[in-house]
Amino acid sequence: MSRLVPKDLAETLLARVTEEAERVDWDHLSQASKTAQLARWVDDPEIGGVLRPLVGGDAETRMWLKEVALKRRARARQPDAEAVIAQLFGADAELVADSVDTKPHHALAQNGDHREYICWGPQANAKHLFWAAINALEEDTQLAGAWVVVVDTIASPTPPERRTRLSALARRCGIKIDWMGA
Known part of the structure; x- marks a missing residue:
């Protein structure tokens, strides 16, 4: 799925999602709040609007956010x-x-x-x-x-x-x- 998103664009989107995840304190959000935040990202023209044509529809955009952006963020937060x-x-x-x-x-x-x-x-x-x-x-x-x-x-x-x-x-x-x- 990440191969559908050009590397430079993926890095820009990853940085944006990571920055916003920090701003909303993603790790401390309830599951309902995480679902709502994912929906906001999917609806955001600069995130979902850019991803949707590359990966498919809203479901695929949500999956990219969870499986690529948020998992990469989680891996990056592990100790060295x-x-x-x-x-x-x-x-x-x-x-x-x-x-x-x-x-x-x-x-x-x-x-x-x-x-x-x-x-x-x-x-x-x-x-x-x-x-x-x-x-x-x-x-x-x-x-x-x-x-x-x-x-x-x-x-x-x-x-x-x-x-x-x-x-x-x-x-x-x-x-x-x-x-x-x-």
Whole structure:
């Protein structure tokens, strides 16, 4: 879908939607308010009016806003690999060059003689984080371990009972888990 929107135009639209999402405090809006804001963007001649001819109708415009603009914004708001590694291992560990990637956010850390896989993201993506960590351990038998780091926000902290459940699942899967953020 994003291939239908020329790159320069997409970047302009992404910047505009990101700016407006910050202005309306998107992360703290109720679902009804998010739906209303999406409708405003679809109806805005400078956003929806530009997207509609490229992606289809209103439904496709709304989907582009959610699946491209807002997801990219969410990914950009995640902590960087160095911050995650510093929280887990302190100043002694180093980011392995060229190991940072997304979907989910992940990297390798060199902690003394041990190389560790780390992936991080919001609690809503926990199953994807767990799957990535399990696969990393399976694919690279030289790894000393794998970490899932759940990034909490003020708007969406991990409830205590969910933390307990995720910790139990991590132990069962042979991976380590930590939280950062709110």
